Amino acid sequence: MPPSEIQVVLPDGSTKALPAGATGADLAKAIGPGLAKAALAIRVNGDVRDLQRPLSDGVKVSILTDKDPQALDVLRHSSAHVLATAVRQLFPNAQIGFGPPIEDGFYYDFDIGRPFGPEDLEAIEKKMAEVVKADYPFAREEVSRQEAKKRFKDDPLKLERIDDLKQDEIISVYTDGPFVDLCRGPHVPSTGKIKFFKLLHAAGAYWRGDERRQMLQRIYGTAWFTKEALAQYITRLEEARKRDHRVIGKQQDLFSIQEDVGPGLIMWHPNGAILNFELRRFIEDVILERGYQLVYTPNVTREQLFLRSGHLPLYAANQFPAMGAGEGESEDVRYRVKPMNCPMHILIYASQQRSYRDLPIRLAEIANVYRNERSGTLHGMLRVRGLSMDDAHIFLREDQIEEEIFNLLDIVELVMGKTFGLQYRLDLATRPDKKLGTDAMWEVAEKALESALKRRGLTYRMDVGGGAFYGPKIDIKFNDAIGREWQGATIQLDYELPERFQLEYTGADNKPHRTIMMHRAIFGTIERFTGFLIEHFAGAFPLWLSPVQVRVLPIADGQMDAARAVHEALRKAGIRSHLDERSETLNYKIRDAETHKVPYMAVVGQREAEAGSVAVRARGAGKKQEVLPVEEFVRRLVNEVRSRALNPLV
RNA sequence: GCCACCGUAGCUCAGUGGUAGAGCUCUCGAUUCGUAAUCGAGCGGUCGUCGGUUCAAAUCCGACCGGUGGCUCCA
Numbered sequence: 001m002p003p004s005e006i007q008v009v010l011p012d013g014s015t016k017a018l019p020a021g022a023t024g025a026d027l028a029k030a031i032g033p034g035l036a037k038a039a040l041a042i043r044v045n046g047d048v049r050d051l052q053r054p055l056s057d058g059v060k061v062s063i064l065t066d067k068d069p070q071a072l073d074v075l076r077h078s079s080a081h082v083l084a085t086a087v088r089q090l091f092p093n094a095q096i097g098f099g100p101p102i103e104d105g106f107y108y109d110f111d112i113g114r115p116f117g118p119e120d121l122e123a124i125e126k127k128m129a130e131v132v133k134a135d136y137p138f139a140r141e142e143v144s145r146q147e148a149k150k151r152f153k154d155d156p157l158k159l160e161r162i163d164d165l166k167q168d169e170i171i172s173v174y175t176d177g178p179f180v181d182l183c184r185g186p187h188v189p190s191t192g193k194i195k196f197f198k199l200l201h202a203a204g205a206y207w208r209g210d211e212r213r214q215m216l217q218r219i220y221g222t223a224w225f226t227k228e229a230l231a232q233y234i235t236r237l238e239e240a241r242k243r244d245h246r247v248i249g250k251q252q253d254l255f256s257i258q259e260d261v262g263p264g265l266i267m268w269h270p271n272g273a274i275l276n277f278e279l280r281r282f283i284e285d286v287i288l289e290r291g292y293q294l295v296y297t298p299n300v301t302r303e304q305l306f307l308r309s310g311h312l313p314l315y316a317a318n319q320f321p322a323m324g325a326g327e328g329e330s331e332d333v334r335y336r337v338k339p340m341n342c343p344m345h346i347l348i349y350a351s352q353q354r355s356y357r358d359l360p361i362r363l364a365e366i367a368n369v370y371r372n373e374r375s376g377t378l379h380g381m382l383r384v385r386g387l388s389m390d391d392a393h394i395f396l397r398e399d400q401i402e403e404e405i406f407n408l409l410d411i412v413e414l415v416m417g418k419t420f421g422l423q424y425r426l427d428l429a430t431r432p433d434k435k436l437g438t439d440a441m442w443e444v445a446e447k448a449l450e451s452a453l454k455r456r457g458l459t460y461r462m463d464v465g466g467g468a469f470y471g472p473k474i475d476i477k478f479n480d481a482i483g484r485e486w487q488g489a490t491i492q493l494d495y496e497l498p499e500r501f502q503l504e505y506t507g508a509d510n511k512p513h514r515t516i517m518m519h520r521a522i523f524g525t526i527e528r529f530t531g532f533l534i535e536h537f538a539g540a541f542p543l544w545l546s547p548v549q550v551r552v553l554p555i556a557d558g559q560m561d562a563a564r565a566v567h568e569a570l571r572k573a574g575i576r577s578h579l580d581e582r583s584e585t586l587n588y589k590i591r592d593a594e595t596h597k598v599p600y601m602a603v604v605g606q607r608e609a610e611a612g613s614v615a616v617r618a619r620g621a622g623k624k625q626e627v628l629p630v631e632e633f634v635r636r637l638v639n640e641v642r643s644r645a646l647n648p649l650v
Numbered sequence: 651g652c653c654a655c656c657g658u659a660g661c662u663c664a665g666u667g668g669u670a671g672a673g674c675u676c677u678c679g680a681u682u683c684g685u686a687a688u689c690g691a692g693c694g695g696u697c698g699u700c701g702g703u704u705c706a707a708a709u710c711c712g713a714c715c716g717g718u719g720g721c722u723c724c725a
Binding site (some may be wrong): 107115116117118200201202203204205206209210211215216217218220246250251257258259263317318369371373374375376377378379382383384387389475482486487488489490521523524525527528529553555556557558583584585586587588589590591592593594595601603605606607615617622623624625 | 651652653654655661680681682683684685686687688698715716717718719720721722723724725
């Protein structure tokens with residue numbers, strides 16, 4: 001006999017008795033009418049579900065309202081269905097793909113035989129408002145495979161999805177008013193819950209993310225619980241745009257990309273060149289202290305070298321085409337611009353016999369390499385064709401791997417965490433489909449990286465299949481101003497190239513042993529890291545990085561000589577100073593220095609000129625000035641620069 | 651590479667078939683100023699490129715180049 005009553009456990013640990021077959025909605029009603037109205041979904045033993053599903057005895061439950069971030073995902077998922085409902089009404093023949101929630105919003109993929117234009121989005125948004133107003137309940141139904149196929153017989157994309165479902169998987173469909181979708185759910189109780197949404201843009205997207213398949217039209221939107229949250233999100237997008245490195249790069253005259261030179265090729269203007277220069281100097285300081293040796297290798301090499309390394313033909317699509325031979329050389333000698341430095345560093349390693357005592361050998365080079373990235377992937381400084389890797393190759397013994405990875409994770413923390421104050425994420429990327437080497441090699445390599453991470457006690461994500469074709473790697477990821485994720489530092493183990501190049505060292509046993517190799521970059525590339533720093537600091541760099549560190553501002557022409565003396569003293573001390581000689585008001589000069597994010601302004605008026613002092617105004621500090629003797633000001637700046645301080649020293 | 655959108659002065663942008671505009675920047679003149687924009691004048695554009703439609707094209711059409719947002723791919 002089935003029990004006539006069930007018990008559920010509430011978040012506070014108390015239990016609540018409900019009639020058998022009671023749903024989440026019933027529970028909410030039993031607790032209170034306010035909650036019944038606010039309830040959007042329910043968490044059952046950790047899984048988020050619809051309110052309409054019956055609860056079973058003994059489960060731990062928690063009603064989700066708009067206070068719960070997980071409810072926001074549900075709302076956005078339901079918003080995607082509302083979008084599809086509207087599109088199906090306007091375009092009855094629309095094919096429908098997938099429509100999941102994503103960070104800050106949702107999307108849905110369609111095929112209406114033509115792209116969506118801006119007018120379409122407006123019309124769809126209007127129609128969505130009607131769907132919301134109609135307040136259609138979201139009804140869930142479990143169906144058999146045959147039934148599902150029957151229901152979606154006119155939706156080839158859905159049929160394909162059904163075929164991919166595992167035999168024992170429960171197939172559910174959701175209906176809201178006129179629209180039926182194959183969907184796992186969960187959803188909010190009805191379309192009326194979706195009040196604050198906005199369609200953002202349409203874009204092409206390959207069906208199932210496969211570029212060999214048809215291209216669908218994806219519509220992106222965002223949805224929130226309150227009008228304020230929606231408005232805040234729009235404001236956030238605008239703010240992000242302001243710190244975009246391409247915008248600040250122009251404002252501060254840091255770099256340009258010009259059609260005459262070519263896409264993805266960065267021209268570092270004098271201000272940007274300072275960033276580049278300081279970053280190089282910094283990373284060289286760091287690694288030279290840690291036993292690295294600098295090398296320099298050519299930008300072009302014989303193509304043969306990349307054949308031997310295995311880059312061709314695997315990497316050929318990303319390499320610029322071969323160049324012909326030099327005069328007097330045989331026709332079949334061809335050259336390539338290098339996309340990577342490893343083969344040449346390997347040849348340096350292999351240029352003499354190596355003892356086990358010499359290892360690890362760490363060869364570093366901040367080198368310009370060129371990769372023929374697909375045009376649509378280029379993005380300011382964050383994805384370019386000419387890149388400066390802060391590259392190094394470490395040649396070591398098997399027993400040194402973990403120690404070396406330890407040290408590398410240390411460097412990463414010193415650079416990312418301590419020096420720039422960055423939060424970063426670690427990914428462990430494992431073997432991809434397109435790869436060199438045996439599975440046994442990969443097994444060993446993946447284990448080595450993982451155990452180093454574990455012993456350091458670091459948290460990391462698994463990026464299955466995300467490895468390079470020659471080995472697994474630990475990647476450091478960060479987000480740009482508009483939320484896109486990019487890879488920065490990378491630590492890669494390579495068991496493949498040492499085989500191809502027969503790299504050896506002589507062991508204590510006087511026998512040859514195969515050398516292990518690691519590739520690593522800390523910044524990743526100077527370009528990407530600079531672009532990222534511009535956005536991270538919104539152009540307000542720490543003093544040591546700032547292209548202009550001080551602007552000396554005479555109040556009137558009468559103090560020009562004194563101001564020039566201050567400027568000269570700063571320059572002599574190695575400070576990048578700029579003397580603002582323009583015949584403008586002090587207000588104007590200050591405003592100009594502030595908008596250019598210059599760290600310090602040194603105001604020289606009558607009083608300062610007579611006393612041999614400066615009135616120092618720090619960036620963003622407003623009227624809070626400090627009057628200092630010139631020598632004291634110089635001394636402080638030199639200290640702040642020398643220590644590469646993240647924030648002004650008091 | 652694929653899809654959509656965009657390309658007007660150094661920068662940000664207005665200008666939907668009939669003689670190319672504004673603000674800022676820059677230059678010059680006046681002003682000599684105490685912590686976020688002093689006033690005035692001037693310079694500056696074959697409207698991305700090439701082709702087509704038209705009496706007439708920044709404006710309409712096509713191709714190409716470049717950019718933006720996605721997709722795919724990657725540091």
